[in-house]
Amino acid sequence: MPTKRVTSHDVARRAGVSRATVSLVLNRSESIVIAKETRERVLQAADELGYKPNSAARMLVSGQSETIGLIVSDPSILLVDQFVTQVLYGVEKANRQLGLHVLVAGLESGGPGSTYDDLVESRRIDGLIVLNPRAGDTALVSLIEKDFPLVLVGSVRHPGEVSVTFATRPVLMKAVDHVVSLGHRRVGAITFSPRSFIATEARLAALEAGLHAHGLALDADAIEVGDFSSESGHRAGLALLNRRPDVTAIFAGNDTIAIGVLSAAHALGRTVPQDLSLVGFDDLPFAPWLTPALTTIRTDGVHQGQIATQMLFERLNGRSPAIPRVRLEPDFIIRASTGSAKN
Amino acid sequence: MPTKRVTSHDVARRAGVSRATVSLVLNRSESIVIAKETRERVLQAADELGYKPNSAARMLVSGQSETIGLIVSDPSILLVDQFVTQVLYGVEKANRQLGLHVLVAGLESGGPGSTYDDLVESRRIDGLIVLNPRAGDTALVSLIEKDFPLVLVGSVRHPGEVSVTFATRPVLMKAVDHVVSLGHRRVGAITFSPRSFIATEARLAALEAGLHAHGLALDADAIEVGDFSSESGHRAGLALLNRRPDVTAIFAGNDTIAIGVLSAAHALGRTVPQDLSLVGFDDLPFAPWLTPALTTIRTDGVHQGQIATQMLFERLNGRSPAIPRVRLEPDFIIRASTGSAKN
DNA sequence: AGACATTGATAACACGTGTTAGCTAGCGCT
C-alpha cells in the first residue's frame, strides 16, 4: 500500500502559505498577483514533496477531464487489418503532444448502445473521436445533433458532422487511367467491406467513373465483397477469377485483402503482374515488400488521426473548425504488381 | 452547449427522498435497508431523468477511477507490426467486459520519464498494463518495487514483477526439429528486435539449443538483426543470404519480417520452399495467405492481453495472483513455407 | 402502559481542488 497522498494542503503548509496561494501559483502561470519570492517558495515545496494534483478533484471543479475518448467501431477489424492501427497511433501521439489523455473503447456492432452515454454523460471525457462510424448508429447521430465535441474518422453523411475522410475519387480515377493505359479492358474489384458502407459504394462509383471515361465498364459480376481480411481477399479472389477468368486487373479494397488475392492468383496458376495486375489500397508498411511489390493508393492514416485530433482540439476550445469536413488527398503509388495486359 | 447536468439531487427531489437515499439505492444493490417501494420510486426517477453519476465526484470520494492504463512502449512499432495490436485488442475487450475503462499512452523510447507518474500520482488510473517493457526503464522498475498494481506483457526480469510471457523455448526447439527433419543443416535467423531485448536473446538461445540437440550449430554469421518491420526483414534477408548462400532455412523473428524475407529470397532468385525454407513467428492473420502459406509459431496475443487484464483485476481487488509469472505455450503451425532441403 | 428493538430514511461530513470576494498592510497624496 502506497503512503498517504500529498495534497496541496501539504505543499501550502511546507511553504508557509495558504492552499489558495498554492493553487494560484501552480495554475495561473503569468498572473502577477503573487510575489516572486512566494512563488519560488511554493514551487520548491511542491517539487520537494513531489506534489501531483488529484485529477478527480480537478475534474470535479473544472468540469474538464483533459481526456478524449477514442471509439473504435467494430474493433475486431483491428485484428486483421492494420490501417485502423495507423489512425490510432496518430490520434494517441497527437493527443499526447497536446497534453490530453486518450480513453480507448471498442464498440461491438451488436453491443450495448450505451457506450457513448457512459463516457459522455459521466463526464469522463471532454470530446470524442469515432473511427469507422456506421451510418446506422443512432446514438452517434444523436450526439452529433446535440453538438457534442465529436470528430469522425470516416463519415455518416450527416450535415452537422465534423469529419476527416479521404477524397478517393480522383486518385482512384488516376489509378484506373494507369491500369487502362497498360492495356487492361476487363477490370474487377474486391471491396474492403460490405456494400452498406458509404465509403465502399463511393469507391466502386469512382472506379466506374474512371472506366467510363475510357469507354469501359465495371461489370456487376466482376465485383466481389471482402471484409478487411486476407482470408476474405483469398476467397473473393478465387470467386472472381473463377467466374470471370477474362479479368486481367483487380482493384483490392485494401492491402490486406491484396495479400489474399495474390495467393488466390497463385493458386489458380496466374502470375502477378504477367497474368494479372493488382492494385491495393492504403499502402501499409508491408506493401513494398510483398512479392511482387504492391501498386497501391497511399492513405496516410497517421496524418488522418492527427488532423482529427487537431479538429477536436479546436472544438474543445470553443472554436468551430474552419473546414468542418476535411478531405485528404491520397497518392497513387506505382510498383510492380501492375503490368502490361497480355494480348 | 448541453443543458444542465442532472445530479443525484435532482433524482432525490423527483422521487421525494433525500440524496443519501438515492445513493444507497443505486449503489448498495442488495442491502435491504431500503423499502421496496421507495427503491422503485428512486430507480424510476433516475431512469426518467437519465441520471448518470459524475465520474469525477465518484472518483474523488472513492479513490478509484475504474480505469486502467495501457502503456505501449515504443509505440511506433504499432505502425509496422500487427502483433502489439492483437494484445491491445485483448486488453480492451477484457476490460470492457469487466466494466473498466482503458487509457492508452505511448511511451517513446527517448521521451519524458514522467509518463508513469503523471498517470499514477494523479490517481487517474487504478492499475497499469505495460506492453513490451524495457529492462532499462527505471521509472517502471520503481513502480514494481512500490508494489503498484502493474502487469507486464513481456518481462524485465525483476523478481517482483507480475507478467505474462510466452515460453518460446519448447516450441522453437520443436520447430527446429521439424526443419532439421526436412534435411536442413545450415540454418539462419533474423531477430525481430535488437539483441538488447531479453526475449530476442532467449529465442536465439532456444534455436541454438534445438540445433545443438541434433549436433548442429547456429553460426554467428548466420544471424541478422531486424527491427519488427518487413523492410528490415528484406534488408536482413538480403544480407544473410548474400553472406551465407549455403543457408537453406531461416527463422524470422516475426511474420512481418518474414514478408520481407520472402521478397529478399525472390530478389535473389530463390524460391520458397524449394530453395529456402522459412519459419515465421506469431501467426498473424495474414500468415496463411502469404505465398507460400507461412509455417510459423502461433502466439495468441489476444489471449495474452486477456490474461494480463485478469491478473491485473486480481491485484486491483487486493488478491495477489496465484501465479505471478504466467508463461503461455505457443503452437507450431506447419504450412507451405518449409520443405525438404535440396541435396 | 412503558421499555425496547427494528425498520427506514436523512443530516452531515469527507474527498481535493479552482476561484472569487474580501481582508490587511503599506504607501502616496492632500
Add this chain to the structure above:
DNA sequence: AGCGCTAGCTAACACGTGTTATCAATGTCT
C-alpha cells in the same frame, strides 16, 4: 492626520458523490 489605492494573500464556497452516525416512526414484548 486622514483617505484612498494597490499589492499580496487568504477565507470561504462550489463541484457531486459515498458513507456513517443519528433520528423518527412503528411495532413487540413484558
